Amino acid sequence: MNETIQNKLIEIEEKFQVKVLYAVESGSRAWGFPSKDSDYDVRFIYIHQLQWYLSIDPQGIGPKRDVIEVPINDLLDISGWEITKALRLFRKSNPPLLEWMRSNIIYFQQYSFIDKLRLLESDVFYPNASLYHYLNMAKNNYREYLQGTEVKIKKYFYVLRPVLACKWIEEYQTVPPISFHELVQTMVPEGELKNEIEHLLKRKITGDELDIEPRIEVINDFLENEIIRLEAYIKTLSIEAEDPTNDLDNLFRNTLKEVWG
Structure with missing residues (x-):
């Protein structure tokens, strides 16, 4: 190729x-x-x-x-x-x-x-622009794919990644890394949430079909809480470049x- x-x-x-x-x-x-x-x-x-x-x-x-x-x-x-x-x-x-x-x-x-x-x-680099971009991406994908009792499981990555990118910008005020693995390793503490994300990532990479499955509560809870928190955080920013x-x-x-x- x-x-x-x-x-x-x-x-x-x-x-x-x-x-x-x-x-x-x-x-x-x-x-x-x-x-x-x-x-x-x-x-x-x-x-x-x-x-x-x-x-x-x-x-x-x-x-x-x-x-x-x-x-x-x-x-x-x-x-x-x-x-x-x-x-x-x-x-x-x-x-x-x-x-x-x-x-x-x-x-x-x-x-x-x-x-x-x-x-x-x-x-x-202007953090506000990237924060708004990634947060809107996360909100739109979450609303469209992840709110039912059964969800399109592979869509978790398209919400997790922008949320973690926002958390990176909030923490470091720099452009986030492109690697999803690096974002997870840096921004998600050890525990159940990280284990579930890494398990899901292994399934996707090895070719498992990730279609409609029951929602993963620990990931949904994390995403819902972070989206609400990040919306409030962005409103406090007044960074000029x-x-x-x-x-x-x-x-x-x-x-x-x-x-x-």
């Missing part, structure tokens, strides 16, 4: 006349809890040639789309963001982008862009020169 993904990225460069700067796996494979039938979620950042930017029409409007999306099949989902779109989202501490930067499954990386972007992360636009403008211009001369 790695070779297939590499070839697809080369095709994208040729078809759209761009350069891919960085491409990674996202989703369950990157988070550390893939199922036997999990597809590959490839995400990338790319840059157009100089003349694409020197235009009276702004990027992201009409024919100048700032995303590239390849038709999805049963095994591969691949899409990318144009560099200025990525930088604007980085300025807002966009959690999916920050997760891409932490993925340990890197399919492609060239030029200095992503390394320089990582150097700016600590100055740009300095405007990084000048640094991000310079990174964009320097990358444009590095890639295209």
